[in-house]
Amino acid sequence: MIAIGADHGGYKLKEEIKKYFDKNNIEYKDFGTYSEERTDYPIYAKKVAKAMVDGVAEKGILICRSGYGMTVVANKFKGVRAASVTSVDYAKSAKADDDINLITLSGDNTNIDDAIKMINAWQETEFKGGRYKERLDMLEQIENENMK
Secondary structure, eight states, rough: EEEEEEEEEHHHHHEEEHHHHHHTTOOOEEOOOOOOOOOOOOHHHHHHHHHTTTTTTEEEEEESSSSHHHHHTTSSSOOOOEOOSHHHHHHHHHHHHHHHEEEEETTTTTHHHHHHHHHHHHHOOOOOHHHHHHHHHHHHHHHHOOOO
C-alpha cells in the first residue's frame, strides 16, 4: 500500500494521482491535506512517514510546492529513505541504487503525465542489491547511532 500526502501546494497533483490509482486499482491511503487551504507541509510528511514506520504502508508519496521540504521531514524517520524525484531517470536510479521507499514531487513543476511516469518507473524498478545493499547497511548503522 502507498501512503500519499500533500500540503496545499501539492493538493491538486495529489488528487490527480489518486484518480490514476483508482482507475488502475493501486492501493493507497490519503493522509491529507483535503483542500487548497493554506497548511504546513511537515504535518503531512509526518503522517505519511509515520504510517511507513508503523507498517501501515510500504511506500510513500509526498507533494509540496518544491518537493524538498517534504523530503527533509520524511528523512527524519528511521527506515524512511526519501528522495525528491524530478525525472523518470531519477525515479529509476533512486530505487535501483538507494532503494528509495518514499518519493517527493513538486506540485509547482510536475504535471500529472510526468508524475505518473515517474511513479511507475519508481515502482517497477528493482533494487540492485550487492554493494548497494552494503551502503544501505551503513545507512542503517548511522540511523541506529543517531536516531534514538
